[in-house]
Amino acid sequence: MNAISEKDFMPVEKLRAMQLEKLQKLIPYEYERVALFRRRCDEKGVKPRDLVTLKDLAKFPFMKKTDLRDEYPLGLTAAPMSEINRFHCSSGTTGKPICIPQTAGDVAVWTEGVCRCMAMYGITKDDVVQVSYGYGLFTGGLGAHYGAEALGCAVLPTGAGNTEKQIMLMKDLGVTAICCTPSYFLHLATVAERMGIDFRRDTKLRHGVFGAEPWTDEIREKIEALSGITAHDIYGLTEIAGPGVAGNCPYCHGLHIWEDHFYPEIIDPDTLEVLPDGEEGELVFTTLDRMGTPMVRYRTRDLSRLQTGQCQCGRTMRVMDRVHARSDDMLIIHGVNVFPSQIEACLMKVPEVAPHYMIELSSTETMDRFEIKVEVTADTMSDSMSAMEAVRKRVAASIKEIVGLSPKISLVAPGSLPRSEGKIKRVIDNRRK
């Protein structure tokens, strides 16, 4: 065990005492500085001093993604701008993004989370780490970058895209670990094969740190068989930190949560009651150390379970099941959070198309395919091909602007998409599960 991992093995009693102590500081801090939280506490008749034991956290109100949207940009920011060190943004449920300002301390906690994950995977300062997550407002790239740098690794910040160059650098610089989405790695593998490069023979790659989108054991097995690397799982979300909230150890069938920084609860998404460990429900996190944008009982909408019993590795940090479903309609496409309501908002901006649409997702050998079918109307219809193509381009541009992705836009005949009386099905997800 190295110094970085020491905290992972903290005695449970000490961990619980630490969590309570941190919560008893966080709740008054949030109450004092964030109007929305104060108002909701007052409505519920709960005061910060009511937090006496960890169980009392259940008395406090939840925060949701829509709160982040409604309070955009800075309504949930607790620290003054002079203390803010970094902004990250993620997609909201409609056009407006969510914005998470962080202090230097917040970035340090997040960095520590990534660093502890990497140490747990067996990555050391001797490794050469390629970060192929997108850099920028998205937390993937910078999160992995800071974590690997803190561990002392040699970091190659390639970012996303330009795949052939990535493979050349991986080979030439002796990259031993790569951080990216599992679907991007599968794409890399296909391009490498086309270039005549065999990961086993031609590269030193041993570790893959995969996250930002749901993936399965089947994909893990495929990646490992294809490339000879060990595929590690990293979990996180911008609202709470970024990647590095949890990761898997060599023993557990799930992910250890860094509970000394991120306090997990599982709730029933319908009754909102807290469920005991071992039961499946919606994952809720409270940030124990965050000063910039603290989150109290943030509903992730990710469905998971907190496992009971001690992991073989000896870590005391509880293990969550890998997230395999959500309690809302959010889709994760190429690592980007997409809500059908966003697509709808984009289409509304192009008056020539009907409000009828269908999102179709499927998997090719290596990548997710993202297609949006839009119905043509008498208004869209033209005798000119270029006029029709222009409509399609306007739809594509509107989606690119708001969602940040470039799906294939297909024009389809009027009335050809399914209608229904009740809740209309807008998404067909045929991706590998």
Add this chain to the structure above:
Amino acid sequence: MIIRQISIFLENKPGQLAGICRALAKAEVNIATLSLADSADFGIVRMIVDDHVKGARVLTEAGFAVRETEVITVTVPDRPGGMAELMEKIDGAGLDINYSYAYALGHGEKAILVFSFNDNAKAEAALKG
């Protein structure tokens, strides 16, 4: 001569054009000529029919996206050079063609060319003489 053309959206899947023709046949609308424009993902079929009002109506009722537009027809003798003479006239008048297609009338007597110009009114005037 300025006439009305109907354009219909074609999804890129089998049976689309047959459906259009069937709907017109049932309503006893006769197709004089048609042309297909296609991209990789969808197509547009442009038609001259004997009754464009009825044609557009039955196709709309059958669920197709239909647009009526004006096009210009020009009759040329069906012999070598017939087309060349017309094109020289069009170029001479500085007209921009969006698209064009043709059909023959009778046997080897006359051909009718259908044009969509950038400025149909100007084209109509220029080609009259």
